[in-house]
Amino acid sequence: MKTRLFATLALALALAACTSDDGTLNDGPVAAVINAEISDAVSTRASGTQWAERDEIGISESRFGYTNVPYRWESGKFTPTGTIIFFQDSDPTTFSAYYPYQSDGGTVSVSTTADKQGPGIDFLFASGAKGSTRSPEVSFTDKTDKGGEDNSFHHCMSLIKFTFKAGDGLSFNETEPAGYTLEGLKHEGTFDTATGTTAVTAAAESPITMQLGGATTSQVIILPQEVNSSLNLKVSYNGQSYNAQLKLPATPTANFYTAGYAYTYNITLNNKDIEVSDPTINPWESGDSNDASAEL
Template identity: 40%
Template sequence: MNKYSLSMIFAASLALAACSNDNEPATPDDGPVAAQVNASIEGTMTRASGTEWETDDRIGISTLGNTLTQYENIPYRYDGTKFSPADDAIYYQDAQEQVKFNAYYPFDGSAGIIPTSIEATTSADYQTAEKQSGIDFLFANGAIASKANPTVNFTGDNAFRHCMSQITLTFIEGSNMSFPGSLTAYTLKGLKLSGAFNPQTGIAQPTETASVENLGITLSDVTVNDKRTYTASPVILFPQDMGGKIGIEVTVEGQIYKATLTIPESKSALEAGNNYTWPVTVSKTGMSVGQAEIKDWTPVQGDGTTAMM
């Protein structure tokens, strides 16, 4: 056989091999696929302090159920645009399985071990803009993803939700009253300020044996708008049974005015995820509390009451 015949046979063999490869199905990629995370907060993209997710915020992500992909308390960090692994990523271990996830904020402990309890206090020291995010516990659960669809969407019905309660007071100048320089403080009475958050269940509650305390908030740089009102920064509290009422004292020009906040809808307790807002009118002769509203953090309406000095 001459060299030309050999060359032709070799070329024909290559052509047959090429045809055979074209007809074979593509082999699935068995390489690792990392989870991607998309997260929003129920009802709003904001946290308690009125800010969006902040750079370096960390959430803890865990898988649920009996799957090959099993992770516990894996921190993901917000870089200003998206959440990415703070250290090691979550990788799907089986191409066929659907993996369910939950998550909480703010991250605590270490990767691989999810805490059963994160203790906290809602005292005045933690009601500042700098520290309040540390007690604004959030929880998300039920997001499902897979190797084929790797993005874990903590959005919609699976979005992060607030696990604490919030109170926002709007003070209204009554007759013969001027707030700038004179409205200096208010106190919410009879609260349990110590408690814990369970990042496995999303339940936040006061410590059963905690003593009842008063929460005193100092007000500074008080200004009023054209409606002669001043809205104080919200405070975050553990959901708790208050017997339907919360005592309030407001200090104006050194004088203490007293009233009662009535939890709306005939409810006995402050409930998780609700922002209770009350208008409080202060006059020289006394103070009145208007109807409350529950805003989103979820908005409630309550009966007005009048208080005297």
């Protein structure tokens, strides 16, 4: 089931639309009122029941030249930090939006190394929402249940999630895995704020090492990418290194970590080896689950 985030962006009205005596709306400038919905959300900053304080999105449209206009979530609503978007006539205007806001806009560099993990690289994109002076509510929402389009925000990156479990001869009651290193992925690329597309620019794979700090779950946001050989996983537990190879996704595209999909691996540490489940793929969107085994 989708977890949807609804946020009403109430934009300040600096100019008022005029209404005639018969109730019709004149074609004067009218400020946009924007509704935003995140589909297929997971436990990242821009998900759950509300946006985080001071989260910012960038909104664009081409007819009137509004490009990368920032709106900030403060005190329960989105408000412009500068420019206010106004409709100028009754012709429909089409909008796109993305999260998190990038001041320069355009194509921005993305790094998914360990120190960059978090909401800052959980890129979201929405497009196709329309509005005009006669219909100033712009809804970045999923309207498919009413026969319309899905204009909601969607994840543009891919996600790998780990759940660590104690198997034969081990207990996590006092000692948990300290961390892990994942090898076989490329961690440098780009995100286009105008289209929501990503690209990998790194020439070679590089390892990423994550510390667990007592947790038994972890996740790594990555650039969508093709991988032609199994990923290597090294788990540090009680001074030992447990090694495993992770099966690559079979769906929705073989050997490809797809945008908007979360791939979950269940890692069971036994006294002498590791068992790794086939990756389950959950919303964000559904995907694979794999099992594998490894030894010290």
